[in-house]
Amino acid sequence: MNNVEFLKNHLIKVIHTLKSENGISEECYRGILSDGFGVESCKELDEKELYQLAQRFGYAAPLNVLVKSEFCKSGKASAAQIAMIKGLYFKVAEVKNELGLRNFIDRIIGKRPLYLNNLEIKEAQKVIIALKEWQRARKGDKN
Incomplete structure (x- = not known):
């Protein structure tokens, strides 16, 4: 493919x-x-x-990131996953900075990555699921 x-x-x-x-x-x-x-x-x-x-x-993932990505060939998070993590985090977080994002990731997977492209595919998936749950919870707060 x-x-x-x-x-x-x-x-x-x-x-x-x-x-x-x-x-x-x-x-x-x-x-x-x-x-x-x-x-x-x-x-x-x-x-x-x-x-x-x-x-x-x-x-939220930018198309240019999707087109350039190698789609997880290395076992590491794809550029699309990283873009989705950043997009979701900066939508829902109150503290919108890179340190806040890394602290959030640390709470979810138990380690704070220096670079997001060092995340494993499964770790990125866990972070995305947690961000989506957080986003749903935030929508529920506004109702």
Whole structure:
């Protein structure tokens, strides 16, 4: 599988996850696809259109980071995971700085990384899950 195919598959998964997390009905989703892109399925979209749709649903990772990433070949966190960690953290945190981010990571995985690209894939996944839970909790506080 080449990087473009992997990127498309990644974005399709992101879109379906965000669709579910945001409570978007199937009817509304199909309307967005039809009105916004003239298609019936997101599988018909190219990677830039998939990225636009993912952004519309709240995806924070920059496209240039996704395109350049090697998608976890080394066992280390991908550039997309790191971008998602930073994007989510700076959305929900009260202390929006790199030290605060590293302290948060330390609480989740038990170590404070000097560089985020030193995180293992599983560690990055744990941090992303914790950030999403924090984001959901913050949304619940505002209601």
